[in-house]
Amino acid sequence: MRNMLVIFKKELFRVLTDKRLVLTVFILPGLSIFIIYTIIGTVVQTQFTEPEDYETKIYGENVPEAIVLAFDETMNYRFIEGGLTRDDLEEKLLEEEIDLAVIFAENFEERIAERDKQDLPDVTIYYNQGNQRSSSAHNRVSAVMRAYHESIIKDRLDDPADYHPYVLDTENIVDERSMAAQGFAMLLPMLIIIFLFVGAMSIGPDAIAGEKERGTIASLLVTPTKRRDIALGKVTSAALLSLLSALSAFIGIILSLPRLMVADEAMPDISIYGAREFLAIFLLLVVTVIFIVGLISIISAYAKTIKEASMLITPFYLIAMIIGIMNSFGADVNHNPLVHLLPIYGPINMLSGILLFDYSITNFFITIAANIGYTALFVFVLNKMFDSEKMMFSR
Amino acid sequence: MTDLEVKNIKKTFRLSRKQRRIEHTDERKRIAVKGLSFTARRGEIYGLLGPNGAGKTTTLRCISTLIRPDEGDIFIDGKSVLKESIEVRKNIAFLTTELKLDDFFTPNYLFDYFSKLHGIDEETMEKRKAEQFNRFGIDKFAEVKVADLSSGMKQKTSLAISLVHDPDFIIFDEPTNGLDVLTARTVIDYLLEMRDAGKAIIISTHILSVVEKMCDRVGIIIDGELKISDDLDKVKALDANGDLEEVFFRLMEESAGELAHA
Ligand SMILES: Nc1ncnc2c1ncn2[C@@H]1O[C@H](COP(=O)(O)OP(=O)(O)O)[C@@H](O)[C@H]1O
Numbered sequence: 231m232r233n234m235l236v237i238f239k240k241e242l243f244r245v246l247t248d249k250r251l252v253l254t255v256f257i258l259p260g261l262s263i264f265i266i267y268t269i270i271g272t273v274v275q276t277q278f279t280e281p282e283d284y285e286t287k288i289y290g291e292n293v294p295e296a297i298v299l300a301f302d303e304t305m306n307y308r309f310i311e312g313g314l315t316r317d318d319l320e321e322k323l324l325e326e327e328i329d330l331a332v333i334f335a336e337n338f339e340e341r342i343a344e345r346d347k348q349d350l351p352d353v354t355i356y357y358n359q360g361n362q363r364s365s366s367a368h369n370r371v372s373a374v375m376r377a378y379h380e381s382i383i384k385d386r387l388d389d390p391a392d393y394h395p396y397v398l399d400t401e402n403i404v405d406e407r408s409m410a411a412q413g414f415a416m417l418l419p420m421l422i423i424i425f426l427f428v429g430a431m432s433i434g435p436d437a438i439a440g441e442k443e444r445g446t447i448a449s450l451l452v453t454p455t456k457r458r459d460i461a462l463g464k465v466t467s468a469a470l471l472s473l474l475s476a477l478s479a480f481i482g483i484i485l486s487l488p489r490l491m492v493a494d495e496a497m498p499d500i501s502i503y504g505a506r507e508f509l510a511i512f513l514l515l516v517v518t519v520i521f522i523v524g525l526i527s528i529i530s531a532y533a534k535t536i537k538e539a540s541m542l543i544t545p546f547y548l549i550a551m552i553i554g555i556m557n558s559f560g561a562d563v564n565h566n567p568l569v570h571l572l573p574i575y576g577p578i579n580m581l582s583g584i585l586l587f588d589y590s591i592t593n594f595f596i597t598i599a600a601n602i603g604y605t606a607l608f609v610f611v612l613n614k615m616f617d618s619e620k621m622m623f624s625r
Numbered sequence: 626m627t628d629l630e631v632k633n634i635k636k637t638f639r640l641s642r643k644q645r646r647i648e649h650t651d652e653r654k655r656i657a658v659k660g661l662s663f664t665a666r667r668g669e670i671y672g673l674l675g676p677n678g679a680g681k682t683t684t685l686r687c688i689s690t691l692i693r694p695d696e697g698d699i700f701i702d703g704k705s706v707l708k709e710s711i712e713v714r715k716n717i718a719f720l721t722t723e724l725k726l727d728d729f730f731t732p733n734y735l736f737d738y739f740s741k742l743h744g745i746d747e748e749t750m751e752k753r754k755a756e757q758f759n760r761f762g763i764d765k766f767a768e769v770k771v772a773d774l775s776s777g778m779k780q781k782t783s784l785a786i787s788l789v790h791d792p793d794f795i796i797f798d799e800p801t802n803g804l805d806v807l808t809a810r811t812v813i814d815y816l817l818e819m820r821d822a823g824k825a826i827i828i829s830t831h832i833l834s835v836v837e838k839m840c841d842r843v844g845i846i847i848d849g850e851l852k853i854s855d856d857l858d859k860v861k862a863l864d865a866n867g868d869l870e871e872v873f874f875r876l877m878e879e880s881a882g883e884l885a886h887a
């Protein structure tokens with residue numbers, strides 16, 4: 231037991247005093263998430279908010295006076311009057327030289343007044359959906375056209391009051407808390423699993439396969455240290471370091487949320503969760519991290535080199551990532567108790583449940599117990615592996 | 626009770642596919658050590674002399690509890706390496722010139738680390754560290770990372786660190802392999818000093834002069850078998866001119882002859 235602590239301390243010292251490792255394991259995860267999210271947030275924001283002074287370029291033919299007046303009221307635009315062929319016009323739309331074209335039939339208003347049902351006048355609107363500005367011009371022009379349409383119909387009715395057969399009210403009742411919870415449940419579990427894995431992958435292989443590769447393992451094995459202490463010392467230190475690494479990612483996520491969510495009306499606010507949720511999340515993180523670290527340690531004890539270990543871990547990482555992504559886009563929280571016994575999926579599902587305030591205590595403890603069980607098994611196997619000359623000195 | 630007794634040990638390795646390819650062989654198994662017995666005593670250096678692949682490293686690893694013999698046993702102060710490995714490890718050191726140190730740490734840190742793994746108290750540790758670092762001239766480099774040490778200094782550090790617990794049994798695989806003359810000299814002198822201090826030392830080597838220079842007793846191992854094990858003088862006396870090289874090559878030829886007959 232004493233030697234477990236000696237090994238534990240040495241592994242912590244190894245990582246915490248290595249500037250390169252501190253950077254990659256503790257600073258980069260948080261920083262990179264923060265930067266990526268901030269960039270995404272900024273891009274999304276500029277997409278949704280158009281600069282005030284943008285002058286929409288509208289091309290028109292035979293545009294009635296009433297429509298021009300309506301345009302003047304609703305937008306800042308520059309009008310280009312006639313003179314283009316259809317081909318030129320389409321090309322200019324594609325090249326974003328104009329944002330929208332509206333072509334009225336000749337003598338449009340006179341023909342409306344004639345009310346000849348056999349020969350209705352056309353209006354054609356051209357726009358380019360691939361261009362954000364064109365789309366928004368299209369929305370505005372459509373609104374103007376709808377209003378114009380209504381005013382014509384109103385004129386034709388005997389009693390203009392007939393135009394309003396009922397009163398329509400729309401009210402958007404949004405529960406800010408549940409919207410925020412949805413946001414967290416979608417994002418966090420996947421990111422947490424990914425970062426726990428990444429953290430564990432940058433520590434476990436070096437601590438175990440690295441000792442084999444460098445040939446330092448013999449010096450350790452020839453000391454009167456129980457193999458169980460070696461296994462426990464390596465796993466607990468890697469678990470603590472991976473947890474810190476995931477914590478860094480977690481802080482990055484929390485700090486960048488305000489930037490990411492500007493586009494949405496309801497910004498997820500982490501304060502919707504109380505101490506109980508945080509404690510539950512923390513416990514889940516701990517058992518998940520020891521599971522992942524246990525798995526990675528066994529693979530690292532089997533591999534002869536750090537490189538081989540990383541290679542063998544990759545498929546497990548991909549599987550975990552796929553489970554995480556499926557959870558992000560998947561449907562509801564699964565309440566089947568058996569599902570909570572599954573590694574990786576169980577904790578991710580439980581994490582979503584906690585974030586959505588939709589979980590049972592029994593299932594929570596099943597998840598915790600299952601992961602502790604798996605880890606105990608891993609440590610047992612690892613202990614056997616350190617004792618196995620085939621694993622330690624194979625050629 | 627003999628200080629160290631190797632009793633009829635056998636060790637077979639399963640050859641990996643990769644190894645079969647490298648060695649151009651179809652063998653699935655390799656009998657590395659075929660029923661080996663010898664004894665070693667405190668105050669003596671015992672040398673296992675043999676060509677490459679004879680089974681020297683395998684034998685020394687068995688003695689050091691790193692691998693287990695399939696048959697037979699080894700007793701160190703009467704303790705079995707198979708049944709009391711933890712007890713045995715408290716009083717042995719296993720060294721090779723290939724023994725690597727983690728580049729990231731300093732000699733000072735590593736000395737403390739291994740001392741703690743051996744359960745040595747702080748006071749004893751500091752005292753011994755001062756002695757050993759002074760003895761090998763490591764003091765000035767105590768806080769330099771292993772990566773930045775010269776290869777000679779690395780070897781001396783490795784020696785000091787493997788002996789933090791001042792064990793009675795020192796097992797050293799090819800002690801001068803790959804060392805520059807100066808470092809080799811330091812290592813040999815130190816081992817002689819340790820012998821005079823009453824330690825039991827077992828080395829392996831394929832170099833005749835190493836045996837002549839430092840061993841009190843010698844065992845010649847060829848193809849996993851110990852052909853002879855006796856005082857160096859007696860082994861040399863097998864040749865009319867007292868030439869160890871002659872004795873060695875005669876045994877090599879005999880064993881090649883046996884193989885041809887078999
Ligand atoms: N871990 C191992 N796996 C397979 N074969 C091995 C292993 N260790 C040693 N051998 C084989 O056993 C024989 C003896 O090797 P070794 O003890 O290293 O010889 P020496 O140290 O005398 O050169 C060699 O043929 C070697 O290939």
Ligand SMILES: [Mg+2]
Pocket residue numbers: 678681682683798
């Ligand atoms: Mg060898």
